[in-house]
Amino acid sequence: MTLRDVINKLLGRQPASANTAKERLQLVLAHDRSDLNPELLQQMRREILEVVSRYVEIDLEEGDVTLETEDRVTALVANLPIRRAKLPPPPAEAAPALEANANS
Amino acid sequence: MAAASTRYILICSGKGGVGKTTLTANLGIALAKQGARTAVLDADFGLRNLDLLLGLENRIVYTAQEVLSESCRLEQALVKHKQEPNLALLPAGNPRMLEWLQPEDMQKIAAMLGEHFDYVLIDAPAGIEGGFKNAMAAAREAIVVTTPEVSAVRDADRVIGLLNSEGVKPIQLVLNRVRPKMMANQEMLAVSDVTDILALPLLGLVLEDEQVIVSTNRGEPLTLNGNGSPAARAYTNVARRLQGEDVPLIDPSKERQGIRATIGRLMQTKLF
Ligand SMILES: Nc1ncnc2c1ncn2[C@@H]1O[C@H](COP(=O)(O)OP(=O)(O)O)[C@@H](O)[C@H]1O
Ligand SMILES: [Mg+2]
16 A cells, blocks of 8 residues: 555545556456356356355355456465364365365 | 578557557667668558558558569568668558458568568557458567556457467567656556566557657658657667667656656555
8 A cells, every 4th residue: 555545545535546447457357368258157156165165164255256367377266264164074085175274 | 681580570459549550660760770671561451551650651652462462572562761771661452451361471471571671570450350360470579569558458468368379479568658647646557567467578668758649740750860759769769679788668757857756756655
């Protein structure tokens, strides 16, 4: 955050538009580059949530699956806050990494 | 210089009106002045303008079309610049050429030019369709021109994707129509925003400059008569960097002087 941003905030002004431009661009380019259509992305999002919530209880309000891009590499980023692990423990083929991340 | 060392450079942008043709004309003159034998190829067959910006529109007899159909020799179609004889234009043919022109045709023309020139600059049309792909086929490397605006950057990104998939490299960026005051006020994407997003090395930074319009009125590129204006200096420096010279880039925030500029810089201080 720059001095200008702070002053704008204090005066209740809109933030400078360059930042907005950058954020909007990054978002739209992540989609352009991945060539995923929004419908497919939505479906993937639903299925990911479905799988994950089989093992842990996740905060659906806070959770998000988005595309992000850096250096022309697009990544699917899932940010899924875990409320608690589900009991009984998942079947043998479950990915252990998910449990390790649980902060309950 | 042997044909093998000829550099075939595509000048492209995706979006129209961002400054491709202006860059091609100015870069062509600047390279010629620096002693490089330079050909500029107008590959914008639909909306040709390179002849006009170079002031050569009245001297065209034959075009790329006659060269391809072998109704004239390459030398007959090339229009040599009077003041800078190291520079020659190969004019675009009739817009109807678009109906039959193939990427191989452009490769053929480029190869012919390569026998006589050190640089072949190809002024690409806007868009990412057939006309652009034809132009791209003639090139080995590319300069992507963009302005610090969301639509131009987005379109540039598309073009970079196509260039990457065709193996055109290196790809370098020229950021055009930069307004230091707007950048200082953070009402325009910063230079680093654009280079970060597009992940390309910056070959040049051209300020918004009224002299560009004056020069197009006259058909005399700014680089023709010295480096009197900011854009002229920028174009000349692009040419020098292309030739391998290490010329530092300007810092837009230093282009402004006085108390307002100082305050502007202060306001950009990162607090956290
Ligand atoms: N640095 C600049 N400062 C001011 N005007 C510019 C600058 N670069 C380009 N222009 C203007 O922008 C318009 C489009 O330029 P042009 O080179 O024809 O774009 P393109 O070939 O990409 O369609 C022209 O009117 C030109 O004079
Ligand atoms: Mg043009």
